[in-house]
Amino acid sequence: MSQNIYDNEEFFAGYAKLPRSLHGLDGAPEWPALRALLPDLRDLNLLDLGCGYGWFSRWARQQGARHVVAIDVSEKMLSRARADTRDAAIVYRTADLESIELPAGRFDLVYSSLVFHYIGDLDRLLGQVQHALVPGGRLVFSAEHPIYTAPADGRWSVDAAGRKNWPIDNYLNEGPRSRDWLTRGVVKHHRMLGTVINLLLRLGFSLLQINEWGPTDAQIAAAPELADERHRPIFVLIAAQR
């Protein structure tokens, strides 16, 4: 299995203090853009891959989703998700996304937020997703952008004139990257954007939309520290149809 960083105590403690952990979907600045890629959820059967605290699963039910299967590798995350949920139509399950077996043609929508960059064998997982979707079903996901994951270091730099930039190296050399974020040695898997898109196409998905996310002017006005995020996309959001 891949590294389960969420069950590392130092990481989990740090993660629990992030705005997206404290405030749910509205604490994530990319949420409005990700939501815009979703279909009308009424009566849909959903699969939430890497559900974390279950914020999305509960929101989807409020939007009229019929049933949600919510999966995470972390017992800690699921334990809190279960404690926060009173809804028999949301089923939480522990599973490792590197080896998960999904049922055929069961879901209208597969959703995943900021999980795929932790997956070593994305070919296998997306093959399972394709198999688990009904024909015409949709995959909507976010992941760290390859511009963000590529560099060996992954830190801002400041030039002689005091302007920030994001130094890229090894963009074409795909594979694991070890980063210190909340704790030491968090392993992420760098893949080019073209690699992910070609994988989706090869599996028979049609691409619907791609969003190299950055904050809007309104978001920057409300939180000026977000301005740097327009220098390089930290996330990519993708919608595809089986």
Add this chain to the structure above:
Amino acid sequence: MSQNIYDNEEFFAGYAKLPRSLHGLDGAPEWPALRALLPDLRDLNLLDLGCGYGWFSRWARQQGARHVVAIDVSEKMLSRARADTRDAAIVYRTADLESIELPAGRFDLVYSSLVFHYIGDLDRLLGQVQHALVPGGRLVFSAEHPIYTAPADGRWSVDAAGRKNWPIDNYLNEGPRSRDWLTRGVVKHHRMLGTVINLLLRLGFSLLQINEWGPTDAQIAAAPELADERHRPIFVLIAAQR
């Protein structure tokens, strides 16, 4: 019209000395990857947008293409293309790709090599391309990669440990960039990869494949100076179908 840098004497003199000008298709390291995106050319009607010296148009006829319309904004380029061509099935025409009007449903393949990043209104041009293709027809093009076009400066940097990197800034701020390449003040138009892909999808194209180009190990063995090109993709190659 957009800047016609090819009729600038200093630029043209420099361009004429590039390997891809001296040696044609085989002088361009991305050519094998671009060729791999092409369909079988036998009996196809082709449109070559930004044909330059006509290397591709002549090669396409050798592969069995029926007829080629080859367009360029530069009289200098076309004059040499005509001098190098003895083939009545290749028609060279002068036109500005910013304002060109193309006939409906006339071409099986539209090809364009390293031209689209000079175009300010790509929406309009790709709309014309879609209109000019037969249903099922293919668009195959290369352009400078947005990682390459994004930065204000666009130069390699070397870190304290002596490792090269490519500093990115303003990736999300699309628009013109002025670069000094062969001459001063060459204007290129930076667009995110997602913007180009979404434009193709909105026009009704299906994406077939995307290649964030970098040199192969064999190419680096033959020309070690290409190794840096694996730090960031200089070109993106895309195949799409109407």
